[in-house]
Amino acid sequence: MSDSLYLRIAAEVEQGLDSGEYPPGSRLPSVRRLAAEHGVNVLTALAAYRHLERRQRVSARPRAGFFAALPSRAQQASAEVDGLPSAATLVRVDSRMSQLIEWSGLDIGTQLHMAEAHGSMYPSAALARRLQQTLNQRPELISAYLPRGEQARLHRLVCELAAQWQLELEPDAILFTHGITEAISLSLRLLTRPSDTVAVETPVYFGLLQTLEALGLKALEIPCTPDAGLSLEALEFALRHGPAPRCLVTVTNFQNPTGALMPDEAKKRLLRLAYRHGLTIIEDDVFGELYFGEQHPTPLKAWDSRGEVIYCSSFTKSFAPSFRLGWLSGGRHHAALARLSNSSSLVSSALYQGMLADVLANGDYTRFAERLRRRLARQMRQLADAVLAAFPKGTRLRRPQGGLLLWVECPEGLDTGRLLERALAESISFAPGLVFSAEPRFGHCLRLNFGQPWSPALERAIATLGRLAGEQLCQ
Amino acid sequence: MSDSLYLRIAAEVEQGLDSGEYPPGSRLPSVRRLAAEHGVNVLTALAAYRHLERRQRVSARPRAGFFAALPSRAQQASAEVDGLPSAATLVRVDSRMSQLIEWSGLDIGTQLHMAEAHGSMYPSAALARRLQQTLNQRPELISAYLPRGEQARLHRLVCELAAQWQLELEPDAILFTHGITEAISLSLRLLTRPSDTVAVETPVYFGLLQTLEALGLKALEIPCTPDAGLSLEALEFALRHGPAPRCLVTVTNFQNPTGALMPDEAKKRLLRLAYRHGLTIIEDDVFGELYFGEQHPTPLKAWDSRGEVIYCSSFTKSFAPSFRLGWLSGGRHHAALARLSNSSSLVSSALYQGMLADVLANGDYTRFAERLRRRLARQMRQLADAVLAAFPKGTRLRRPQGGLLLWVECPEGLDTGRLLERALAESISFAPGLVFSAEPRFGHCLRLNFGQPWSPALERAIATLGRLAGEQLCQ
Numbered sequence: 028m029s030d031s032l033y034l035r036i037a038a039e040v041e042q043g044l045d046s047g048e049y050p051p052g053s054r055l056p057s058v059r060r061l062a063a064e065h066g067v068n069v070l071t072a073l074a075a076y077r078h079l080e081r082r083q084r085v086s087a088r089p090r091a092g093f094f095a096a097l098p099s100r101a102q103q104a105s106a107e108v109d110g111l112p113s114a115a116t117l118v119r120v121d122s123r124m125s126q127l128i129e130w131s132g133l134d135i136g137t138q139l140h141m142a143e144a145h146g147s148m149y150p151s152a153a154l155a156r157r158l159q160q161t162l163n164q165r166p167e168l169i170s171a172y173l174p175r176g177e178q179a180r181l182h183r184l185v186c187e188l189a190a191q192w193q194l195e196l197e198p199d200a201i202l203f204t205h206g207i208t209e210a211i212s213l214s215l216r217l218l219t220r221p222s223d224t225v226a227v228e229t230p231v232y233f234g235l236l237q238t239l240e241a242l243g244l245k246a247l248e249i250p251c252t253p254d255a256g257l258s259l260e261a262l263e264f265a266l267r268h269g270p271a272p273r274c275l276v277t278v279t280n281f282q283n284p285t286g287a288l289m290p291d292e293a294k295k296r297l298l299r300l301a302y303r304h305g306l307t308i309i310e311d312d313v314f315g316e317l318y319f320g321e322q323h324p325t326p327l328k329a330w331d332s333r334g335e336v337i338y339c340s341s342f343t344k345s346f347a348p349s350f351r352l353g354w355l356s357g358g359r360h361h362a363a364l365a366r367l368s369n370s371s372s373l374v375s376s377a378l379y380q381g382m383l384a385d386v387l388a389n390g391d392y393t394r395f396a397e398r399l400r401r402r403l404a405r406q407m408r409q410l411a412d413a414v415l416a417a418f419p420k421g422t423r424l425r426r427p428q429g430g431l432l433l434w435v436e437c438p439e440g441l442d443t444g445r446l447l448e449r450a451l452a453e454s455i456s457f458a459p460g461l462v463f464s465a466e467p468r469f470g471h472c473l474r475l476n477f478g479q480p481w482s483p484a485l486e487r488a489i490a491t492l493g494r495l496a497g498e499q500l501c502q
Numbered sequence: 503m504s505d506s507l508y509l510r511i512a513a514e515v516e517q518g519l520d521s522g523e524y525p526p527g528s529r530l531p532s533v534r535r536l537a538a539e540h541g542v543n544v545l546t547a548l549a550a551y552r553h554l555e556r557r558q559r560v561s562a563r564p565r566a567g568f569f570a571a572l573p574s575r576a577q578q579a580s581a582e583v584d585g586l587p588s589a590a591t592l593v594r595v596d597s598r599m600s601q602l603i604e605w606s607g608l609d610i611g612t613q614l615h616m617a618e619a620h621g622s623m624y625p626s627a628a629l630a631r632r633l634q635q636t637l638n639q640r641p642e643l644i645s646a647y648l649p650r651g652e653q654a655r656l657h658r659l660v661c662e663l664a665a666q667w668q669l670e671l672e673p674d675a676i677l678f679t680h681g682i683t684e685a686i687s688l689s690l691r692l693l694t695r696p697s698d699t700v701a702v703e704t705p706v707y708f709g710l711l712q713t714l715e716a717l718g719l720k721a722l723e724i725p726c727t728p729d730a731g732l733s734l735e736a737l738e739f740a741l742r743h744g745p746a747p748r749c750l751v752t753v754t755n756f757q758n759p760t761g762a763l764m765p766d767e768a769k770k771r772l773l774r775l776a777y778r779h780g781l782t783i784i785e786d787d788v789f790g791e792l793y794f795g796e797q798h799p800t801p802l803k804a805w806d807s808r809g810e811v812i813y814c815s816s817f818t819k820s821f822a823p824s825f826r827l828g829w830l831s832g833g834r835h836h837a838a839l840a841r842l843s844n845s846s847s848l849v850s851s852a853l854y855q856g857m858l859a860d861v862l863a864n865g866d867y868t869r870f871a872e873r874l875r876r877r878l879a880r881q882m883r884q885l886a887d888a889v890l891a892a893f894p895k896g897t898r899l900r901r902p903q904g905g906l907l908l909w910v911e912c913p914e915g916l917d918t919g920r921l922l923e924r925a926l927a928e929s930i931s932f933a934p935g936l937v938f939s940a941e942p943r944f945g946h947c948l949r950l951n952f953g954q955p956w957s958p959a960l961e962r963a964i965a966t967l968g969r970l971a972g973e974q975l976c977q
Contacts, residue, residue, distance in 0.1 A: 050651015143646055151641035159634035166626030171618055171823035176525020183522075205680045205826075221695065234844075241842050348646035349853040351680075367716050369709075376851065378824040 033074035036065050040075060044084055049095040052134045055085060057092055094134060127233065127458065136454035137479075137488035142232070142283055142431050143348055144478030148402060150395055154347055154382075157391070161382040173377040181380055184387040185354065192315070192323040194338070200356045202365050203375040207313045207341035207353040211276065212238055213367050214309045214337045217360060218274045219244055226265065226272040226306075228257050230434075230463030230472070232283040235276060247272050248464060253425040253434055256287035259296055266304045274307040280324045281314035284463055284474040285434045286427025294327045301335055307360070308336045314430040316345035316396055319404040324429075334358030342383060344431065345396045350379040400429075403477065407433065410477040413486055417493025419500050433475045441496055443473040449495045455488045508549035511540050515550060519559055524570040527609045530560060532567055569609065602708065602933065611929035612954075612963035617707070617758055617906050618823055619953030623877060625870055629822055629857075632866070636857040648852040656855055659862040660829065667790070667798040669813070675831045677840050678850040682788045682816035682828040686751065687713055688842050689784045689812045692835060693749045694719055701740065701747040701781075703732050705909075705938030705947070707758040710751060722747050723939060728900040728909055731762035734771055741779045749782040755799045756789035759938055759949040760909045761902025769802045776810055782835070783811045789905040791820035791871060794879040799904075809833030817858060819906065820871045825854040875904075878952065882908065885952040888961055892968025894975050908950045916971055918948040924970045930963045 040061070043049045055076070056064065062072035076093045079085040085093045127140055162168055165177075173181070182198035189196050204210040219225060221243030227235060229248030239246050247265060250258045257277055265272070277297075279289045289297070301308050310327045318324060328338035337360055342352040352375060357364040386392040410433055411426050421438035437443065443459040450457065457476075460469030479485055515536070518524045530551070531539065537547035551568045554560040560568045602615055637643055640652075648656070657673035664671050679685040694700060696718030702710060704723030714721050722740060725733045732752055740747070752772075754764045764772070776783050785802045793799060803813035812835055817827040827850060832839040861867040885908055886901050896913035912918065918934040925932065932951075935944030954960055 047651050047655045050649065051654050052650055146642040146645035149644045151637055151644040154644065155634045155637035155641075158637070159630045162626055162630035162633070166630075167621040169624045169626040169629065169822055169824050170621035171818065171826075174525065175527055176522050179526055180522040205684075209680075237841075237844065343646065347644055349644050349851050351646075351851055366712075369712065376824050376826055376854070379851070 032065075032067060033071050033078060036061065036067065036072065036075040037078045039065075040079060041084060044079075044095055051095050053095050054091070054134055055093045055095060127462070134454075135451065135456045137485060138456050139475045139479065139488075140456040140458045141476055142478075143344065143476070144399065144403065144431060145480060146348075147480060148399055148478060149347055153391070153395075157386060158378070158382055161385055162378060165381060168378045168381040170377060173380050177377075177381055177384065181384040181387075184384055188387060188392075192329070193325045194329045196338075196356050200358075200361050202355050202357065202361065202368060203380060204339075204353040204355060204368060205375055206343055206351040207311065207339050208234065208238070209368075210339040210341075210353045210355040211235070211309060211311060212242075213364055214339065214355065214357070214360070215239070215242055215244065215274075215276075217363055217367055218307055218309075223273040224270060226262065226275040228277060228282060228285075229466075230284050230460065230469050232278075233458070233462040236465065244273075246465060248466065249275075251282060251285055251287055253285040253287050253427075256282060256285075256289040256293060257297070259293060259300060262297075263300055266300070266306065271304070272306070274309055275301070276309045276311060277327075278311045278314065279327050280312055281317065281427055281430030281432070283314065283430070284432055284458065284472075286425065286430055286432055288324060288428050289327075291325060294325070295330055298327060298330055298336070302333060306335075310336050310338050312338065312340045313344060315340065316342075317400060317403055317431060318429040319400060319407070320428055328356065328358075331358060334360075337364070342392075345399065346383070346386075346392060350383070351375070352379055352383055402480075403431065406477045406479070406481050409481045410475060410485075410489070413489040414475070414493070417490045419493070419497045422496075431476055431478045433477055435473050435475060437471045437473070437496060438500060439471050440500055441471045442499065443471060446473070446492070446496055446499060449499075450492055453488075453491055453495075455492060457492070507540075507542060508546050508553060511536065511542065511547065511550035512553045514540075515554060516559060519554075519570050526570050528570050529566070529609050530568040530570060602937070609929075610926065610931045612960060613931050614950045614954065614963075615931040615933045616951055617953075618819065618951070619874065619878065619906060620955060621823075622955060623874055623953060624822055625873075628866070628870075632861060633853070633857055636860055637853060640856060643853045643856040645852060648855050652852075652856055652859065656859040656862075659859055663862060663867075667804070668800045669804045671813075671831050675833075675836050677830050677832065677836065677843060678855060679814075679828040679830060679843060680850055681818055681826040682786065682814050683709065683713070684843075685814040685816070685828045685830040686710070686784060686786060687717075688839055689814065689830065689832070689835070690714070690717055690719065690749075690751075692838055692842055693782055693784075698748040699745060701737065701750040703752060703757060703760075704941075705759050705935065705944050707753075708933070708937040711940065719748075721940060723941065724750075726757060726760055726762055728760040728762050728902070731757060731760075731764040731768060732772070734768060734775060737772075738775055741775070741781065746779070747781070749784055750776070751784045751786060752802075753786045753789065754802050755787055756792065756902055756905030756907070758789065758905070759907055759933065759947075761900065761905055761907055763799060763903050764802075766800055769800070770805055773802060773805055773811070777808060781810075785811050785813050787813065787815045788819060790815065791817075792875060792878055792906060793904040794875060794882070795903055803831065803833075806833060809835075812839070820874065821858070821861075821867060822854075825858070826850070827854055827858055877955075878906065881952045881954070881956050884956045885950060885960075885964070888964040889950070889968070892965045894968070894972045897971075906951055906953045908952055910948050910950060912946045912948070912971060913975060914946050916946045916975055918946060921948070921967070921971055921974060924974075925967055928963075928966055928970075930967060932967070 049055055058069055058072045058076065062069045076085055080087060084096050086096050087093055167174065179198060182201040185201050186196050186198050224245045224247050225239055226247045226249055228251035236246060249262050249265060279294060281288055312326050315323050315326065326338060328336045336358055338356045340354055355364065407426060411424060414424060414435055419438055423436045424433060444461050447457065447459045458474040460472030461467065463469050524530055533544055533547045533551065537544045551560055555562060559571050561571050562568055642649060654673060657676040660676055661671050661673050679688065699720045699722050700714055701722045701724055703726035711721060724737045724740060754769060756763055787801050790798050790801065801813060803811045811833055813831045815829055830839065882901060886899060889899060889910055894913055898911045899908060919936050922932065922934045933949040935947030936942065938944050
């Protein structure tokens with residue numbers, strides 16, 4: 028009787044696994060709760076889980092209970108989280124990004140490893156309403172291509188927005204892309220051939236290193252600090268002495284991961300340097316709209332009289348991540364980029380573009396972005412205060428003036444790769460310094476995301492991170 | 503007085519141009535109507551248009567009136583349409599696709615040049631409602647990444663759909679892409695290096711030729727006929743004698759442009775041939791869901807026991823073009839494609855993916871696709887009948903068993919490039935044979951899209967095309 032009972036309970040749990048009620052990687056009800064729910068004793072409930080464990084539908088983790096098993100493609104990630112993850116899996120440049128994205132889907136309680144704001148920071152309900160309105164009013168937006176008039180309207184509205192940042196663009200010099208990642212990838216594909224060298228900042232976001240790797244390109248890492256941003260001295264030295272890089276990719280406003288903001292004067296100097304050496308610049312301004320000051324910092328592109336800067340931006344972080352609305356203005360490369368884009372992924376969603384035009388026109392975009400900025404600025408302060416309070420003496424950080432990311436430099440001896448292994452065991456993730464360079468330069472640093480709403484749980488997680496860091500230093 | 507009057511009218515028209523009331527390329531009110539609207543005589547109204555023409559805001563077309571000028575990037579297209587378009591602009595492979603897409607936004611009354619169903623063929627209102635529901639129920643879909651559990655659910659549902667076509671896939675061997683164009687572009691980028699050769703069908707859709715061009719690849723054109731499909735004899739000859747192509751791209755079901763359906767036996771032979779010669783196949787099944795028979799034809803991939811076929815498909819044509827929901831299953835290349843995708847455009851819209859899962863689960867997708875197929879089958883018959891009735895004797899076509907496209911072979915002497923110039927002047931577009939090959943093989947053929955609802959205007963347009971073709975042959 029008890030035999031068939033545990034099987035019946037197991038079957039019910041399995042149904043929950045199949046239906047998606049318990050997504051892969053999610054924590055299952057505790058043995059005690061399962062027992063109570065079915066009115067059986069704890070041993071019978073445990074037998075049900077053990078049965079499912081043998082069938083590889085659930086997995087047990089010491090002191091954490093039972094979890095829904097992951098699909099097989101994620102076995103590697105699973106092995107990491109189950110048997111404590113290893114920073115070693117992050118060493119391969121071509122899989123860092125994929126690996127960190129995998130984590131986003133896992134059952135990690137406090138996720139600070141990505142560069143995005145939490146879903147709850149965006150006005151989902153308002154956007155759902157607006158999306159329905161837009162499609163009802165203009166059912167033709169279900170088609171693949173945005174009607175020419177709509178496109179002209181959207182481009183004009185984007186130009187009006189950019190003009191507020193002193194960036195004067197022509198409506199026909201705007202190209203929408205599938206997120207900024209595609210904008211940068213297209214630019215690199217246009218400007219380079221495999222085995223070319225591309226100058227980047229160091230530290231630099233792992234996504235860019237993975238993109239370069241995928242295109243067979245070499246990264247020339249130019250130092251960048253939270254205080255001074257990209258070192259123009261180092262860049263000039265590299266241009267004078269090394270083999271000339273084919274182009275430079277730079278995040279001018281709130282760099283990823285350091286948060287550095289390049290001052291206007293430095294931007295103008297960089298431009299003069301680029302002109303002198305015939306260097307094309309891909310400017311990544313994905314964080315520019317998340318400014319905490321008076322206004323969106325002026326992009327490099329604003330001073331580019333020669334069309335040498337390919338300006339890449341996005342509405343992903345400031346408006347709705349799911350919409351993947353990146354865009355670029357390609358200067359003298361614009362027409363070639365437009366052609367390349369047609370052969371690469373054709374068009375962005377007409378519906379999302381149509382809706383974006385509506386919210387730009389009626390002021391909703393401005394209101395949403397304003398509120399998001401205020402919340403991010405507050406969360407940045409809360410996170411920075413908590414880190415300084417919890418982390419070992421000698422830890423340094425500079426509060427960024429915008430963006431989503433806090434770069435933390437711990438005392439030299441600390442190994443944030445090892446720290447991450449301990450942190451994941453406590454269900455906390457962050458991006459360790461080692462992923463931001465091909466060289467082992469930033470092993471004592473880490474990047475935290477302040478896009479999560481502040482909460483007691485988050486505060487505890489930071490305290491835990493600080494404690495773990497302190498323990499490692501004392502060993 | 504009359505001086506300032508025409509300027510005031512011009513200013514009002516210009517305001518309409520700026521506001522998007524008159525999108526670029528659109529027809530403006532007739533001179534007579536403009537005069538009546540402003541209570542002036544016809545000469546004053548004409549003076550207003552001439553003033554705007556000097557300022558390049560409007561353009562005059564003989565016997566057609568005034569049109570809103572196109573933005574400068576489209577000057578080339580503009581020159582074509584204004585002074586009657588020239589098929590010569592379609593000769594450059596790298597701009598055919600862009601050029602034809604440009605036309606979609608123009609003021610062409612009967613558009614038969616693309617491979618998509620008209621927006622009204624899709625259930626916009628139902629989708630708008632569903633989209634709002636999905637986002638309200640799961641506001642977390644506003645985020646960039648689909649939660650792991652949601653992703654697993656969607657992949658499972660796609661596998662269930664594919665299983666109905668005898669295609670057995672594992673949920674973790676599904677990768678969503680930004681339309682099928684990205685799926686194919688990623689596959690080519692993975693398999694090839696610049697200057698490699700890729701085997702394709704001939705005639706073949708111009709988008710693929712442009713993609714190959716953009717990647718620096720050479721196309722090896724293997725004959726394909728509406729009756730027999732891809733010639734395996736020609737392919738085998740090429741594999742034995744020529745420099746080996748790096749891979750083959752083939753549209754197995756309802757080929758573009760011929761509409762050919764490769765029989766099951768030919769698919770199995772093709773696979774054996776590929777295995778023998780170590781040839782990887784990129785199978786483009788974008789039209790497979792638009793079958794008119796009993797069921798979705800079995801893809802080549804269904805018999806691929808060795809993982810040599812990269813299967814590419816899409817929900818774009820069968821569900822909602824705006825959503826750009828392509829996907830692939832990469833066989834032994836799958837993991838590498840997933841990594842490359844991460845560095846190229848990251849992720850498809852989480853919201854669209856979440857909504858797709860909902861409509862796959864509740865049966866809406868099946869109902870929508872069923873209705874679309876019935877309508878397309880009817881429109882295909884109507885179009886084919888009209889063409890055979892209107893076109894010169896000797897015109898041949900084979901009614902396709904699915905898809906969106908009708909391939910028409912006119913008598914050898916006809917030049918469909920010239921025919922297109924005449925047709926555009928009558929506000930009718932189609933895709934002329936010359937764009938489907940790098941060689942001048944198909945100059946007497948043309949491709950028509952039956953994705954437009956049948957209407958008296960469409961019937962008249964086909965009659966006009968037939969008349970123009972007859973006139974050209976008699977010259």
